[in-house]
Amino acid sequence: RKGAVRVSGGVLELSPNRSNTPSAKPLGIGQAIDASAFAGRILSVSAKLGLRAPASGAVVGLHALRADGSEIGMVHLRQPDASGRLEEKTGTLAIPAGEKPKLLILFAVAEGLGGAALFGDIRVSPQAVTATRADAAPSAGPATAPAGPAYAATVSVNAASRGRAIPRDLFGVNIEWWRNANGLWDPAADRLVPDAVRLTKAVRPGLIRFPGGYLGDIYDWRQAMGPRKSRAKILTNPANNERDQPHFGTEELVDFARATGADLMLQANLGTGDARMAAEWVRHMKERARKDPKGPRATWWELGNELYHSGDASGVTLKPEAYADKYLAFARAMRAEDPAVRLGAIAMENYPLFPFNSYRNWNETVFRRAGAEIDFVAVHNGYAPVGPGDRANPREVYRALLAAPAMVAENLRTVGEQIRRNVPRDRADRVTIAVTEWAPLFHVTPASAWVDHSKTLGSALYVADVLRVFIADERVAAATFFKLNEPSFLGLLGMRRGEWIPNATYFAFQLYTEHFGTRVVASRRESPAFDSQQAGIVPAMKSIPLLESVASMSEDGERLYVMLVNKSLDQSADVSLSIQGFEPAGGKAHLLTGPSPDANTGAELPRIPGIRWAEQVNVDASARHFDRGSPAEVRLVTAPIAGAGRSFASRLPPHSAASLELRRR
Helix, strand or coil: CCEEEEEECCEEEEEECCCCCCCCCCCEEEEEEECCCCCCCEEEEEEEEEEECCCCEEEEEEEEECCCCCEEEEEEEEECCCECCCEEEEEEEECCCCCCCCEEEEEEEEECCCCEEEEEEEEEEEECCCCCCCCCCCCCCHHHCCCCCEEEEEEEEEEEEEEEECCHHHHEEECCCHHHHHHCEECCCCEECHHHHHHHHHHCCCEEEECCCHHHHCCCHHHHCCCHHHCCCEEEECCCCEEECCCCCHHHHHHHHHHHCCEEEEEECCCCCCHHHHHHHHHHHHHHHHHCCCCCCEEEEEECCCCCCCCCCCCCCCCHHHHHHHHHHHHHHHHHHCCCCEEEEECCCCECCECCCCCCCHHHHHHHHHHHHCCEEEECCEEEECCCCCCCCHHHHHHHHHHHHHHHHHHHHHHHHHHHHHCCHHHHCCCEEEECCEEEECCCCCCCCCHHHHHCHHHHHHHHHHHHHHHHCCCEEEEEECCCECCCCCCCEEEECCEEEECHHHHHHHHHHCCCCCEEEEEEEECCEEEECCECCECCEEEEECEEEEEEECCCCCEEEEEEEECCCCCEEEEEEEEECCCEEEEEEEEEECCCCCCCCCCCCCCCCCCCCCCCCCCCCCCCCCCCCCCCCCEEEEEECCCCCCEEEEEECCCEEEEEEEEEC
């Protein structure tokens, strides 16, 4: 019904018709193969593939399944070029030694509504077991990555096709006021901590959000002004009336932002505050900017935090109608002090497995009721995997984490569509999105065996890919990572032996802030894909590319950058790159790598009386890379690219990310 199948001269020809609409069952043929003998083996897959227009793809796939039908892994070979010539494509599928494979499913399918997909000499053959040891030393760069199992991928870049300017505000962070800004302020020395300033300056955040999370909805900025020693303690926890002395307030924040080169996003207290309090803060910041024209700017103002959650830690929740009315009152008062302020309304589109927004109609109601005064929508939708069980398979949890950016992207598209439909038509296109809290987050309970995994190499790859998602969505104008620093597990900076050090996620930020351009250029990647199982709030997901990429150009046009993220936990990525509109004369690769997805820099959990941290999961129970964390375990290294030109190849190790920096001839 979906087309014709014939064999001529040793070539299989699949000719799809107009019934071959995109689905899980396109026109194709397949074969099941007993896989019980292939545990611990690497399977080489090759085929000669051709395409005649208007067919859009010829695909050969090999999937390894367990007895219950769940997937161990897959490899896809794809020909998108409709030249009609047969071209050989190759790939590999590694089946871990601990698995019990039942079946291999080999198939050939045609994509499109006409033309033909051509297949010749399809082969599957086992290799000798040559998998790279998980504890092998990280390579110096893609050009010198260790030999081992690899899959093939392609990235095509058209440097002449320019996209949007990349907002620097996408690379923002959160700072909380309490506990001396979680250790940024040294009250004994009455100063900012020099190492924290140095490390923050080196990661170059574009924006600092302050003073929360939930603290923003119980914070009166006026109580944290004046001489630090005379400031009274203020509320940190409404549930038990805990209080802390606010050594780090607006003036200290401005000093920190000036020292690190960042601008500011301030949270107006819509929970327990009033419009007058917010307007006075706007007036104070405007006057500060007048006196210090080269200092940091506070043009972003987020009105409230997570007031849509009925159990919010601020002790306050609002129905959407009440929030919208309060938002409008604040907006009038704040714009009266400074018409240039950019005001943001809070919103959240629930994930299917995470109904955090207690009001299903929140977004639509707020957008319709207050849309005429909304400049941006603040969402907290970039957390994952959130809540894997302690008995979950560690590899599957990390695979779910690395699949989750696709879930984030879809959620952002939904919010964008809600803005388009519900904000007044003359403003809808101007309303942007700011993802004001996001991060790899496994758990918040000390009893969890996952709580400390937010700072691993796998979490850094999640960060790198979510930043790619933000860059790709043109409505996303700002994003602030939660958090810049924390002595426990959530920061780009963590503590080791009493000193601030970078976590792996810090280096993912540096790939973009130090080794990436300022304007998107067109690019396309072709990669094998994987399926992931449900873990935490991340549902089971299908056909997630093993390789992701995004490309950009420097401001002066003299540098082209290609960002690559290899999500395979086992396989290197052999990436074939082709460049149009730019003639490379050489380049270098900035590679983020380590021996295991749970490798980390050794930042320690704090010793707190009455709290006992659970023993943490190790992805490899024998190698115990998580437990071996140290500054040498995760590295951001730079090496020359051999043979960089309009066409060249680069190999990325498993679970790694790289920015390829090419200079113009």
